[in-house]
Amino acid sequence: MKIDAIRKDFPMFKNKSKKGYDLIYFDNAATTFKPMKVIEAVNEYYTKYSVNAHRGDYELSYKVDTLYESVRDTVASFINCDRKEVVFVSGTSAALNQIAFGFGQNQLKPGDVVLSDEAEHASNYLPWQHACETTGATLEFIELDEHGYVTIETFKKAIHSGVKIVSIAHVTNVLGCVLDIKEISRIAHEHGAIVVVDGAQSTPHMPVDVRDLDCDFFAFSAHKLCGPTGTGVLYGKYELLEAMEPLMLGGGSNARYDMCGNLLMKDPPYKFESGTPAIEATLGMKAAIEYIQEIGLEKIHEYESELRAYMLKRMKELDNVIIYNEDSDSGIITFNIKNVFSQDAATYFSDKGISLRSGQHCAKLLMNFLDTPSTLRASLYFYNTKEEIDYFIDVCSQINPDSFLDVFF
């Protein structure tokens, strides 16, 4: 990894904090910085072919249409699927809602079970809860192990023949637990269940091959992999996309309709894409995927693991730090400063130029496993460095119940 060259691709690193510190961005699980290539792709749309897609009545519209559709090929080669299995959505949340309401709600019957777990993001929990409520299905949870992780073992205990849908994160956003989706799919399919994967936290950080994972649906957001906000991907096996109802109807998704109530929907993926899409964001997503592919997802994963190991080692040398997810294999480190409320600590970090998140977690998860109402989360990406970590460790070591108020005085 030519980290210096890579950092030059990101204009955000030119900024300083209010107090003049270098920007150290450790909130990559929330969203990521954008490289010039992505910014240029968006600008190119604005300055060179700023028209609507999905029609080819004139030169420019044909060009935009062609470019926009080419993003499906980029995505297809990125996650290894067919281009017609790539549905553009506004993000992971929209994708999971589309699946829960358009597929789950139509397929679930009273007594059916949706299997998930208590470490899911709200966007992969609330839609299923609602789909279960309206259909009379039941939402069951996979037990978490002593670290708060789902494992193949706890999954095996939870699955049974009543389970119709398993919906689960590839990598969870609080503890960064990485799940073996291939094995989950194998077991789920044995039981006749389909597998929905929330890939928001995995896709940016490791190679994803949906055919190999053999999951049935997969969702991710562009903005977490160096792309624009407002766009993302819903992948589904084609026959499942065919069985799914669109969450929204309107211009673009229908091939033909008349006023007598006859509606001929387009085939997937188009039937899920109503209205003018987020064109420049989607073109930006293409650039983002190409950018991270160029670096290489294997390399990114390897480098992040190295960074994480280094950061953990250094954090463990400090005696004012509690770490909650030492064993996970993602770029997410969840921790607290002893006797300092997470939000107060985050303010201290921010004051020193370090951006990280203080997060609250669902009641049960935290009571059973973390024993704290909230934590700090540092999440790394390939543009972070050991030097940044060294500085972070330095700041970490300064925070204690006496010093954290410094920023207010």
Next chain:
Amino acid sequence: MKIDAIRKDFPMFKNKSKKGYDLIYFDNAATTFKPMKVIEAVNEYYTKYSVNAHRGDYELSYKVDTLYESVRDTVASFINCDRKEVVFVSGTSAALNQIAFGFGQNQLKPGDVVLSDEAEHASNYLPWQHACETTGATLEFIELDEHGYVTIETFKKAIHSGVKIVSIAHVTNVLGCVLDIKEISRIAHEHGAIVVVDGAQSTPHMPVDVRDLDCDFFAFSAHKLCGPTGTGVLYGKYELLEAMEPLMLGGGSNARYDMCGNLLMKDPPYKFESGTPAIEATLGMKAAIEYIQEIGLEKIHEYESELRAYMLKRMKELDNVIIYNEDSDSGIITFNIKNVFSQDAATYFSDKGISLRSGQHCAKLLMNFLDTPSTLRASLYFYNTKEEIDYFIDVCSQINPDSFLDVFF
């Protein structure tokens, strides 16, 4: 209108067509070009504060959150409503779906009537058709007059006490029919119906005051008023927003939830905003609104009327042109070249650098009023000029059943 200065704000005008002609863009009803101010707003996000909104754990996130929320104030002053009545959506289509499914589907009972008309955009027709189907309500249509327009008179004939929801375009996208929404609202409210307005084609072109119009819901897209794609606004009277269910659930929209099925939704507008929003697009929308407000919506409307009158006058001098919507008061001119299929004519226009749309229309509308399977649509915006129209007229006059194939030889 300092039209030369205005055109300099739009980098798109620097481009030439493949054959070297100036770009003449007459497809503004589909989407619009972006001024530098909008492009810069998007770039500023990418280069200066490229983090997630909706949390204030560190300096940058607080900044983005504050900026993002300030867009609600911009919109509120733009359409004259309260900031908490401004819901950010991905566009008009998403807004209308949200209303039809989140409000319509919950409120409609068997026998209730939704009143619309046959000149609506698919995005304001299909969701209502579906909401009626699932609730047992009926979708009724306001009769169109001899021009294919809805009028106050035809509306009065159509409304009755069974009508619970009127959903209608402020300006229609095919014929550019402008409706007196204030009067529609008054009459609808007398009958106990609420009024949903599709403002996609009005908001960019004329002053909109939702309090004065007294409509209950109003929707528009940023990309049709010089803003980015992927963002737009759903306005609703606050008590109706409170009564509406969100179409999507997930991170951001819920204040608190636990794993026992208890969910505390945030108040509107936040309860409708799940997941990471289209941040840079929404900041771009702010810039776009400020840009067109600076020019002045009154002025824009006036200038477009002038352009349209000029264009109509010149088109009527040609004997190979059929005009379908002479009497409408919008920047949309719907026409055909005699004996040339619309798409073939569009190719000819495109070859000469003129971008316009060839459109197909719903069966009934066209059979009853237009008597053609498809038309050409030229739609103007404030950056268009009389010189462009002169050139357009010139090209128009060249197209005939003998010449339209020129582009292929």
Next chain:
Amino acid sequence: MNDMFKDPMVLRQIIMDHDKYPRNRELVKDDNYLRKHMASDSCIDDIEVQALIKDDKIKDIRFDGVACTIATASTSIMSELLIGKTLVEAKEIIQNYRDMIDEKQYDEELLDEAVAFQNVGKQANRIHCATIGWDAIEYLMKESEK
């Protein structure tokens, strides 16, 4: 090749003629015909194509619908070209037509009047108009082989 086909005026005439007087433009009610509805997503063309395929031979082709000049004429010419051909022969013609559209090498002899569309590739957004009927027949040929 027919020398006349070098003259753009002739090629134009061919298109105009097939647009005004499309051949085989009438659907039949006969269950022996395979049928394919083509409604392009990105254009107005909306046609139905029927084919009677027996003993690996295309006995008849019919079509109808609303379509632009390019779509109407190209489908009409396709129908004339392919009726009576074996599936093997038809496949070769179709391949050559596609090669021409893609601006590759192709055999003019095989295409006959269809060479009128030789420049469609330059108006990329109209390619689908010039191939909509051809896509339909190719689909039906595959169906017949199932």
Next chain:
Amino acid sequence: MNDMFKDPMVLRQIIMDHDKYPRNRELVKDDNYLRKHMASDSCIDDIEVQALIKDDKIKDIRFDGVACTIATASTSIMSELLIGKTLVEAKEIIQNYRDMIDEKQYDEELLDEAVAFQNVGKQANRIHCATIGWDAIEYLMKESEK
């Protein structure tokens, strides 16, 4: 003003003390108390505030919940300051507190220990923590006047 309040170390101590030993942090089961649940959208603080308001006077204030140091201490100090005050007096104190947070002119005497939050305005993202309890009591005062 109490000169001690000029010393940052003292102000720090005040905050720390109210965080460690919050005053009036215990809810009561008494329907005479008005209650308001404050769950900030953008932070973790999640508190419930109760107030007993009678004859235009704040007789008692109670609170509980999960909250950061700033929110806990500011709510604790607020409760001490406002208990026993008339609504008119309380409004004046609240207004002065808000003015201080907004970095405007304010009357230090009225605010007493609450001056410890005089610099919160510089950490704009923490303003809501320093005002969450104050927002709650203001809401309850309005409720009581209905």
